[in-house]
Amino acid sequence: MSLTGTPLLVGTLGAVFLTAVLVAMSWERGGRLRVLVRGVALLASLVSITAAALVQVNRMTEAFTLEAASQSTASASADPAPDAPGSATGSVIRKVTVPGKASKLNLTMFVYLPAAYRTGKQRFPVIQAQHGFSGNPRTWLTKLRVQSVLDTEIAAGRMAPTVVLFPFQSPRPATLDTECTNLVGAEQTETFLTVDVPAYVKAKFRVRNDRAGWGLIGYSAGAYCATSLALRHPTLYAAAASLSGLAGPGITVGDGLEATEHNVLWRLQHLPQPPLALWIGWAKDEKNIPRDSELIVRAARPPLSVTTAVLERGGHSHTVWRQMVGPAFDWLSARLARPLP
Missing domain, CATH: 1.10.287 (Helix Hairpins)
Incomplete structure (x- = not known):
């Protein structure tokens, strides 16, 4: 059940x-x-x-699911055989387990493969989608209906065929909020997401290996993850989209840098800004997020660029993020390299 x-x-x-x-x-x-x-x-x-x-x-x-319950005992698995189409358009959602050779985390990940992946021999761009807390990747698939959104945007030509990753960010997503950081003396989630996940995907799937073909997206805590990881690893990602994200992690990482190097606004104000494209979206009636988002936008300087999307109301909710998902993915696709023959 x-x-x-x-x-x-x-x-x-x-x-x-x-x-x-x-x-x-x-x-x-x-x-x-x-x-x-x-x-x-x-x-x-x-x-x-x-x-x-x-x-x-x-x-x-969806803070706790059977997938979440099994994270701590999950073992690495090989890439499964090609799946049957998961939608009328022929896209599929594949479930894999990423072996954390660098992070020591072995976590489940869902992978969206567009219909073109099954019929062509191209190498596809990649968008890595981070979930919120408390939540897990299934929220993207159920509450945000992301497979249908991606199918629609690709079929309409607003988005290039893209491989989309939905990784777990914690072995205990209902109780442990990592904010995609390396917790001192504990889970090394940043390493898992920026080292283990790309290495696994590049080895197992036909994807682009270059920075120009990789982007990030996230909602809520995952929105902070997307902007923070992009700024901390600008050689890995070309663009990132934030759906209702704060500037800081909101947890104790343990290294004393929560208000500085882990803070998006501090990085923009005190460190050189990388050649990166950011999409920042929020609703005006969310708590704290409009303030942080506006500060981030004002702090941006070339070569970093920022695009904004603001809703009048809706709060910090799936209703708001469902309105943002399609435009955010379209924007990301326009800034990432196309499938490579």
Whole structure:
């Protein structure tokens, strides 16, 4: 049973109803054990209500899934055989496990392969998509419906056929927020994303090997990841798109550099700006994000360039990001190199 599925939610709601009936029926029964019976019934009711609430929250955030639960024990796997088409247009979503030779993290990753990947012999540009916290790559596939978006944009000619990566950013995505950094004495997520993932993808898939063919995108915490990783590794990526991202990591990395080298705004103000293209999107009614986004835009100087997209309302939500996903991918594709014969 899916951990975010409707059957599980229906089951927990049924348990709430049954325990409520139990409380009502047992309230005046039990004789000398009446207090104990009442206590057991109330405890069962409280547990069922809590379980139903947690299931609903998980349905909204997809913070915990079967894939997330298996991260800590996942082993490296070879690239699977070609998949059957996953949509009417012939694109597929392939699930792999990336061996972390440098980071020591072995994490699941979903890979979008456009229809052209199955029929041609080209090497394709790559966009690496980072998820938010608490969340995981499935949010891109379900809440943001990214496969359908990519199929539509490619079919319309607004986007070149592109391989899109959806990696995990933590072995415990529901409880451990890494912000795509190398945590001191703990998970080396930045190394996983910038060393292990590119090495695996370049070895296993027909993709471009050059910086001009690689970009980043992310929403929420993943938006910070996209801009931060692009600025920290400008020799690896040519462009990055941020959907509602803050300037700083919002966690303790452990190296004391959270407000400086890990902060996007600080880097723009104190370090040479690389020849990089950034797309910054936000909604005006989000908390803190409009302020950080506007500061980042004002701090940008050539050779770095910034494009902005601002929505009037919607808050920090999937509704806002669904409106941004298509334009952001189109913008990225226009700034990345085309498929290479």
